[in-house]
Amino acid sequence: MTRLNDKYMDIDAAIARIEDGASIMVGGFGSPGTPFALLDALLEQGQRRLTLIKNDANESDIGIGKLIGAGRVDRLITSHIGLNRVAIEEMNAGRLTVEIHPQGLLAEKIRCAGAGHFGFLTDIGLGTEIGEGRREIDFDGKTWAVEPAIHADVALVHADLADRYGNLVYRGTAINFNPLMAMAAERVIAQAFAVKAPGGLVPEQIHTPCAFVSQIVQVDPATSEQGRRAHAI
Amino acid sequence: MTRLNDKYMDIDAAIARIEDGASIMVGGFGSPGTPFALLDALLEQGQRRLTLIKNDANESDIGIGKLIGAGRVDRLITSHIGLNRVAIEEMNAGRLTVEIHPQGLLAEKIRCAGAGHFGFLTDIGLGTEIGEGRREIDFDGKTWAVEPAIHADVALVHADLADRYGNLVYRGTAINFNPLMAMAAERVIAQAFAVKAPGGLVPEQIHTPCAFVSQIVQVDPATSEQGRRAHAI
């Protein structure tokens, strides 16, 4: 059987395709769901001038915190960076541009890209500072704000299980932004604790069908930062 | 323990709360996922002047086909009614108003209601007859059509498994519109082949969390039309 659908790959080869200046979605809410092994490979390889899209900035010494600390991130699109002191310092020093969105809108803007639409119309944030500068339209006598989709070149996601075609199953509160980002980026690199042969996952339990996934990398839960330390949002 | 979250209910009591003139979303793509038992109870109880929202019209002698044949449906919002001769006759005779949407837009308009937004912006259907009459807006030099969300008073959905809180798990191609409708309607009545105690379902495998579901009804696969006959879209 030809194996063209086999997306299993070495982690360094997968990350090596990311270029300087790339926009990268990163799964995770705090530590759960953050693809630590993929981020560490990105740190090691040295790509620069990155735009990252992640719910939060991790803590300063793990995950995207390390990339920010190493000066590799120009821009961060996020909902909250409160627990990363370095990210706040970099922002205040003007070295890191931080774009804040309410968490549910950030999730929906990413989901909207994954659904293949331009944007959506919402009432969230009307009458607040966060809503300033948005385009608004009237419809049936009410006002709605236009929220354009957020796209990215690459998504780095963490799954619990995968198969070699790239089907993904997430677990617990490590689901969070991962399935949304796995549909929204042009190229999707997924790490998983176990990678099975096709047929090893139950069709109904697959959260992300393989059509959206470009490369699969296996990571060892015992050697990953995944779950090895205290964390916070 | 107080059992206020218990939503298990008799089928006739659940359907009796539906009023004349209600707008009702009905799950299913062809037969799989169509809540036949709930529809049969609705047929028996006699509610009139209904607006139905369903991907297709079933065949003329099952599911919503029977309601249309009995003259109980004023309006049908759908993507295709090609296999229901009676629905086409009723439409041509002017007794049934049929509103056609491309299937993916229909799904997304329902999903949009379930997500709590007003609408979304799409390029689907631009330059075709189906796009006529839609409001269009320009953004960054491109044109997008506004697709408002579709809401409903009630959704009737079919699940494979449920628990008494109303958590739902779907199966196979009986998933289709069910999880979207289960989030979009004000009141959601679900039928399931098995209803378990809370804790009987795996948290990651729940497609529709109980927060969206109003009533749970158990149906017997052996006595339901579910799966007992040939079908088509």
Added chain:
Amino acid sequence: MPSDQQRILARAAREITAGQIVNLGIGLPTRLFHYLPPDLEVLVHSENGVLGCQLIDNGAEADPEMIDSGGAYIGTRPGASVFDSALSFAMIRRRRVGITFMGAFEVDRQGNLANWKIPGKFSPGIGGAMELAQKVERLVVLCSHNDKHGNPKILEHCRLPLTAPRCVSLIITEKAAMRVTHSGLEVVDIAEDLSVDALRAATGAELIIDESRLGRF
């Protein structure tokens, strides 16, 4: 004597009724977990994607992939579900969460809430507060009555950027529980050891007080 925080939490727990879906904001509200009667059937929603949180059993090992939105390890109760962030906020925007508890920098007579940004000082982001504030039917603010300099947090008009306008139902501090009504802030309960005059003096907004109906807590 209970501490100020214990007093706030014990009073707050009385707002939760059986069958509700409850969201607990980061910080003080999270600790409400410890004040829920074990037999009270509520589903605790955490916006990072779980419905049915509960405290981890004593002695049980934490699952590293199960946290609440405050970053604390959690367990789940029977009937719990986990889901992605889009679905989690759909649940909020569709008003399926019945009550949420949040901290505040400022809250005012109209029920306006400011709890995410102090321009020039503190702006780490907004997280999920904006959707929760705007869409949850009952928003209960839990905060100290005054800031660390003694200035009132409860004002005629918020000065900081709003999290959401006209969103607060009830304010619980160590000094009082105050309902937001069309006519203004109505004191429901006052701390046992406090006089009405002392409460008024510590507050930056006009208060409606009917001493004959005032509860103590």
Added chain:
Amino acid sequence: MPSDQQRILARAAREITAGQIVNLGIGLPTRLFHYLPPDLEVLVHSENGVLGCQLIDNGAEADPEMIDSGGAYIGTRPGASVFDSALSFAMIRRRRVGITFMGAFEVDRQGNLANWKIPGKFSPGIGGAMELAQKVERLVVLCSHNDKHGNPKILEHCRLPLTAPRCVSLIITEKAAMRVTHSGLEVVDIAEDLSVDALRAATGAELIIDESRLGRF
């Protein structure tokens, strides 16, 4: 001698390559299933919510909850997934489906396609055809070269309401396989038993034909 339909299907199967995600429209295209080599690793998408359809094994009982978009009972191959209609169409709009096959009432030189409505006669709806036509990279039309009255289906300009403008890559009929190019319809293959003049006579659009490079099928 193969039938016209067999000829169309055998030629169409040659357009599918290993590793592709393939959508088969209702009617004739669904029968392409039977023309896929068993060892060809393709994932067949059906817009009702499944990726990885396959024929039911001979003698196996049909699962009543597993159909394709044409209503036929199906099985799934290893690596298959099932999902809701929003995700299914997200897959289409995000251009993750590589090739789709559809019938046509009319198709024209610009690659415009009309296959859903004949005003006053036939308007049962559009199903998923519009998104598939607009967003799948390669749309292959499979249809008879002429309608039952002998009128050409391949025209200079479609007259019926369009499914999508400029969406068709290739047209396969029992008479020819024709590529839609910027310069017009280029005949790639012609039926073994047909002359170029007979093909032109049966077609309502100008055809580009280089006889030295013409394939037979």
